[in-house]
């Protein structure tokens with residue numbers, strides 16, 4: 001699937017029938033050859049937007065996977081950068097790509113950091129958290145940041161209802177809901193639970209001041225709205 005180096009359909013099915021953690025352990029060696037890894041264009045646009053916002057010493061990539069967000073942090077942070085993820089397999093791949101970085105294996109719903117970072121990023125992972133889990137996740141990131149620290153989240157904006165991708169992602173969510181109703185352990189991954197307004201509300205509720213900016217270089221939907229935005233949540 002996806003490319004000659006990507007996972008086979010059978011491998012993807014086995015992964016999707018596992019827990020999230022185990023699924024990513026299995027997918028890790030081939031993850032960078034799937035569309036699930038945040039594309040370099042999004043990482044470059046995020047880096048560019050953040051370089052206009054400030055300068056940073058210590059950076060944290062939440063749900064770092066194989067290290068996509070570490071690319072952003074390594075360009076922007078003058079000092080230590082740290083990736084956190086609960087998949088040992090994904091962390092092993094990330095460590096190979098960024099041997100000088102720090103790595104922590106932990107559940108993002110119980111982040112083990114206190115006021116250690118100026119910048120946190122998270123890309124491509126929020127669909128793995130149920131809406132009711134987000135306050136705990138965001139409170140952990142808030143606690144991990146120093147006062148004035150920034151949490152940056154690049155997100156794709158919803159495609160129009162008339163587009164193929166809208167219905168593909170709706171179909172994906174429906175399939176996962178049926179899968180999770182009949183199969184244990186659950187594999188939580190939904191595209192349509194992470195609207196900008198819901199994320200904004202949850203971030204604000206735990207103490208962030210939230211703005212967002214269009215990543216204009218990444219294109220527009222047919223109606224003219226940007227395909228990607230960058231959420232900027234500042235710890236007061």
Ligand SMILES: C[S@@+](CC[C@H](N)C(=O)[O-])C[C@H]1O[C@@H](n2cnc3c(N)ncnc32)[C@H](O)[C@@H]1O
Pocket residue numbers: 020021024036037038062063064065066067068069084085086087090106107108109122123124125128
């Ligand atoms: C789609 S991948 C994204 C990886 C990377 N951030 C990127 O943009 O390519 C989602 C990552 O989130 C991690 N993840 C999901 N739920 C998690 C949790 N509760 N705690 C820690 N990591 C989690 C997975 O292990 C996986 O590495």
